[in-house]
Amino acid sequence: MSTDVWMVTFILVATIIAFVVDRFRMDLVAFVSLLALVLTGILTPAEATAGFSNSLVLMIAGLFVVGGAILETGVADQVGRGLGRIGGKSTVRLTATVMLACALLSAFISSTGTVAVMLPVVLSLSRRAEISPSKLLIPLAFAAALGGMLTLIGTPSNIVVSQELRHAGMEPFHFFSFAPAGLVMLCVGVGFMCTIGTRLLPDRAKEDDNVAQASHEQRYVSRPDLLHSYGVEGQISEVTIPVGSVLAGRTLREIGLRTTFQVNVIAVLTRRSDGDIVRKCNADTLLRPGDTLFIKSSNQGAVERLITEGYVELVSTAPSLPKDVYLAELIVPPRSELVGRTVREIDFFRQYGAMVVAMHDGKEPISTRTSDTPLNPGNTLLIATNTSTLERLWKSRRDVLLISTQDEQHGPTLTPAAGWVVAILLGMLMVMSTGVVANVTAVLVAALLTVVVGAFRGSTAYQSIHWDSIVMIASVMPLATALEKTGVLGMVTDAIVESPHLANPTLLLLLLFSVTSLLSQAISNTATSVLLAPLALEVAHRLDVSPYPLLMGVALAASTSFSTPMASPINALVTGAGSYRFGDFLKVGIPLQLLVLAVTLWIVPLLFPFTP
Template sequence: MSWQAWATVAIIVVTMALFASERVRIDVVALIALAALAVLGIVTPAEALAGFSNEATVTVAAMFALSLGIERSGVLEPLARLLTRIRKPWLLTLAIMLVVAPLGAFIKNIALVATFLPLALRVCSQTRTSPSRVLMPMAYAAQMGGVCTLIGTSSNLLADSLAREGGLPGFSVFEFTGLGALLAVAGITYIMLVGRWMLPRESNLPEQENEEIGKYVTELRVTEKSSLLDQTIADAVLGENHGVYPLELLRGERRMWSPRSQKLQVGDVLLVRGSWDKIEAFRNRANLENAPEARYVRGNDETPRVVAEVMIAPASPIEGHRLGETALNWRYDATVLAIHRRGHILRDKLSNVSLAVGDVLMVLVDEAAMPRLRADENLIVLSQRENVRPIPRKAIIAVAILAAVVLASGLKLLPIPIAAVSGAAAMALTGCFGTKDVYEGMDWKIIVLLGAILPLGTAIEKTGLSQTVVEGAMNLVGYHSPLGALLMVYLLTALLTELMGHNPSVVLMVGIAISVAHAIGVSPQPFVVAVAFAAATSFATPVGYPTNTMVYYAGGYRFTDFMKMGIPLIGVFCALSMWLIPLFWPFHP
């Protein structure tokens, strides 16, 4: 191999390592790879920047806008309310999957799971069902639905775009629907008959955390009227009497060295832990005030305020920042009252806590700001005292626009990128989302990732690395076994997806898959389909797909729970794909 090919191998290895480590944001990793390819001269400047004007990148951006319009119009709220009537856990699991899977074919998976996650948690609480029985199937159903259409997931669009660049005719909007629907039915059947017995019957959250998302840590200030004045924490017996457990005693900026033996004074701040209802009951009974709320008290208290539970979303830029750096206070006029971190007991002042993915914040916020808070993709609103009312007229308009986009592209009246951009413009003009909201709601990390990672595929082809890999692979499976080669492509894509995510794995594998097909003299289409389906159905780890990460924290799962449930499901999908893909896309058309 040439030095350019070896350099490309080194860039791929480093990129995979960075993706797997999750220490650097995925879009930054892609930009690092792009810069390395361009600086070394492996790709030209035009080739380096071509990914940002690629049809897949443009279409994904437009589909984000369409999904945002559907989400903010309130069209999903009636479905969510309908599901709250279900009381049997197995029926709730089935109903959620049957609702989420079809919607996943047209709506961004993260938005779907973010919408139905609070509902599932609320129903589980009402029926005393462990969330771990429901949330993982919901995340899997979103992925199953995503592969049913070309626009259901960004990796499908990316596979189609790369196939066209490789000289293939590409795929229509509904070309994946037949295979995707059969796999979704098989997957849901497997989960209901076999997989649900592999799910943990109780979530693996710490003990006594079944009343809320978790036990919260908050700050309570001793007032002049408090019944705890001149008592020690030990004398008050807070845990036994109130179900609230003291962690630290803060006096000014000092931590008291022996908090349980210190007599409480006016202005002392107790760092306590417990379920939110018990904390609130204790605060009122003991005449304490919530320190964060008092810190941001406002003169005009006429605006209705609600309390909401908000989770830090995967890949959120808020991660690693302290509360004061998150802009929650000035952006939403919100006050963080308490924090819960799964598996950890926080012992710092709330203002000093560095936030992590999965942290749940108890937030006091203006009712009028809740729609904007729900629309913030860096946060997931898990519960709220007052429900946001949907806007029926806008919901109907948003659905009509999305349907028009799907029909126009499905009937080939317009190219998919043009139809999607036109739909996004129509939603903006009809007020389904604000003109500023579309930029705030756009997942720019994915768009930058797509634009920056595509030149890596160009480098693989240009340096001859693709042909070298194909020759080595074909020596293993043989040149006379199309099915064996298809299986190799599927499994390798599935493995890469669990390590580095679905979009990068598509970029690496589509060119190789096409070369494998040419090497054995068969149609490349079934191989591209295998890459698309293997990449879009990542079930084996909580980090392979964003929806898995979301339910991992909220459901109290262990890493191994995904492996027990997901690896057999990947096996089912793989086996069925080996049978069905050649039927839909023959090796010798």
């Protein structure tokens, strides 16, 4: 074998290993592999940068904008909540309702965005029905993956295999080409999770006494429940600043309550003749005589020291927070820029307008040095804030997700542009299903129109694009070109074609599905499909069989990221909220993957015969 063959094979293996280890960002790994292909002379600069101008990448970026408009205007929230209301209180009925609602949304917007919308809805439903969230959140994640099988835009993997056909000069998959097989898979997935799956899922509410359950009729979480679940009961005190106190006339920064006395201020209440007001609580907040401080400390000795040395008066060690201060829960999603940083480094209050009261790692509260603990995906934060900040946090789905509040009135509302966005979405789907113009044109026009009608403010449209995914996809695509250019793809194809067993189309479909499904447990499903779609197409050509069933098998397999928490961002997103362990995904995910494999071997050849 030539040096180029060895080099591109090494780069491919190293890239996959780096993806699996997951120590570095996937977009960074993909970009480094791209640079390696250029520096070794395997690809020219033009070949290496071709992915960034590819219509596939442009279409995916446009779909992020359209999906972001659906989220930003509150349309997705209203759909999720409306469908969630019919779930009732039966575990099976709730599971079916949640999965069908999630799959419906996931067919048209990103699976991560869908789970971000549905996560607080499902948590609220589980509390109202007195069912552990661990019974519903894995079905939610799996439904988002299954919903991606329904349409061309359900997941980038579907677009990848369709574009592969187009580049080969063949008729690509149409908008609803995936729907027949996808509907069967969805029915299989829902049926499995409502019967066998629900028995395999853990019931963390029964295993953990710290999991707070709300009352039978409650939809949102009460203050006592939130304080209890984060282990901060008895850690909040109310003190007043009398005239003559050393705290009066100084800012929180000057006093250094956190560093000097090891206490955190949650709220500052100023009493006035026209009524009490809750002032913003940051480092520059000036304390005045008569102010009331609501402080949190896990060390009772620290509070006593503040009373003694700060000359403040203790009012209560079990206070009721002011009515204008609201408690809520945030979860840190996998792609968040906050991952690996501490609350102190982020300057959380200045950035989000909320005070972090406590943290939870999904298994137990983080009781010590909350401000200096690095955040991990799935960590939840208990915050104290006001109504305007809550409204903003409902719409913030990039770095933090608001999953519950203490009061139902703070749910998101539809914006004036919501109706226009729905009309734009329906128009885009109609144009894509009829093929009047190229799919990429329809998507880019729809993305532009969402901005024109005011679905976004300022640069929010750009923020809705997952640029890490765009860079990763554009960087991986030239790797497939390198495999073909150096002959590696041909060598693998020769090995498959010359095997007497793999010459059977059904066995070939089994192989492609298995490899794709296995790789999708460790690396991006889009990257997997980018690498395997050309192989499927070349093998089909060499064996003189139709490429459609093989490419459909690759697309379906790429959406079976069920068996590990790191298989996809949606799995990682529900892991902390559901208090799941690694084995929970294995126990439920492997049987479902095998079931989907069996159904694929039956349904795909019926819908797309192997005969050209």
